[in-house]
Amino acid sequence: MGQYYVYILTNPSRTLYIGVTNDLTRRVAEHKAGEVQGFTKKYHITQLVYFEMTPNVKEAITREKQLKGWSRKKKIALVESTNPSWQDLFPSLLSDEDR
Numbered sequence: 001m002g003q004y005y006v007y008i009l010t011n012p013s014r015t016l017y018i019g020v021t022n023d024l025t026r027r028v029a030e031h032k033a034g035e036v037q038g039f040t041k042k043y044h045i046t047q048l049v050y051f052e053m054t055p056n057v058k059e060a061i062t063r064e065k066q067l068k069g070w071s072r073k074k075k076i077a078l079v080e081s082t083n084p085s086w087q088d089l090f091p092s093l094l095s096d097e098d099r
Contacts, residue, residue, distance in 0.1 A: 002022050002055065002057070003022065003053055003054075003055060004020065004021070004022050004053070004054050004055070004056065004057050004059075004060035005020065005021050005022070005024040005027075005051050005052065005053055005054075005060065006018065006019075006020050006051065006052045006054075006060050006063045006064045006067065007019055007020070007021065007024060007027075007028070007048060007050065007051040007052075008048075008049055008050040008051070008067070008075065008078075008079060009028070009031060009040060009045045009046065009047060009048055009049065010045060010047050010049050010079075010086065011043055011044050011045045011046065011047065013043075014076075014086070015043050015045055016045075016072070016075055016076075017039060017040050017043075017045045018064055018067050018068050018075075019064065020060045020061055020063075020064040022057070024048075024051060024093060025090075025093045025094065028046075028048050028090050028093070029090075031045065031046050032046045032090070047086075047088045047090075048088055048089045048090045048093075049079050049083050049086050049087070049088070049089060050078060050079045050082060050083060050089075051089065
């Protein structure tokens with residue numbers, strides 16, 4: 001079994017993007033580098049503001065779909081419940097060697 005992540009990214013305009021991955025550090029780095037074609041690249045969505053971990057891929061996908069179905073207000077409340085200042089959490093994922 002692996003580790004899976006449901007995550008929320010944003011930009012300065014607070015446009016939200018929800019995704020799922022098995023390697024959060026790699027995936028967010030790809031978003032930041034503009035390597036992910038589509039919505040996040042078009043709207044410069046690169047700031048990690050929320051994530052959850054689960055050992056089960058099915059649970060991660062179910063949770064991603066659940067969050068995507070929520071209202072914007074509810075998604076914002078979720079982010080602010082753990083990250084009220086909307087700080088980019090990506091640096092906290094990096095080891096000292098990666099910084």
